Amino acid sequence: MTFVLPLDPIADARRRWAEQGWAEAADGMAAVTSLMRAHQIAIARVEAVLKPHGVTFARYEVLMLLYFSRKGTLPMALIGERLQVHPTSVTNAVDRLEVAGLVRRIRHPGDRRATIIEISDEGRAVAEAATSDLNTQVFSKPGISDSSVHDLIRILTELRGNAGDFDAAEAR
Structure with a gap:
């Protein structure tokens, strides 16, 4: 059973961040927190499919x-x-x-x-x-549009490259 929240808690936290005087960090907090929640969602979906395969x-x-x-x-x-x-x-x-x-x-x-x-x-x-x-x-059904999939790949590749996950110059 899935419980749907009446509001987006990350958007609410972003607003509160700004109200606390941390406006310059509010977008980054929302981005990182959203990424972590998206990771939880993706892992749950993948693990549910893999479970029958042991x-x-x-x-x-x-x-x-x-x-x-x-x-x-x-x-x-x-x-x-x-x-x-x-x-x-x-x-x-x-x-x-x-x-x-x-x-x-x-x-x-x-x-x-x-x-x-x-x-x-x-x-x-x-x-x-x-x-x-x-x-x-x-x-084939990641939960976002095809164009968003391409944008997400580009964005996450940039994040990973900037973090030193791989040699971005060699990857080109």
Whole structure:
């Protein structure tokens, strides 16, 4: 059951920010707070679609990295680097995917300290089914117009680039 608020709490907070003498920060507060709320909404939608497939978004991301890799394998450290998460988070996701039979660990042939993660046939099937459902239920219907989607991508790319998320000069 969804409860619809009678007013936009972020717009109300923005107004109150300005009334408190913080007008110069009110728009930024509203933007950041809106972004955080939009993140909650998007994650809830994605997780609801992934739940029947037995994976969380973090585990789905690992599966998709492996799915898109040439050999279906990647070193564990590279997975963390590409997903921009702490190694502990990758280990946790891989542990759970391994228990579910969706990936397997392989000893690195040239470096005893490194571990290679390989997607299994079952993992590939889950990745394909989950992606199909996400494409149909979430990604093709994000809740905003097509032109707004393009604007949002541009805006968030700018934010991420300015935060040092990637080398903006190399991305061009």
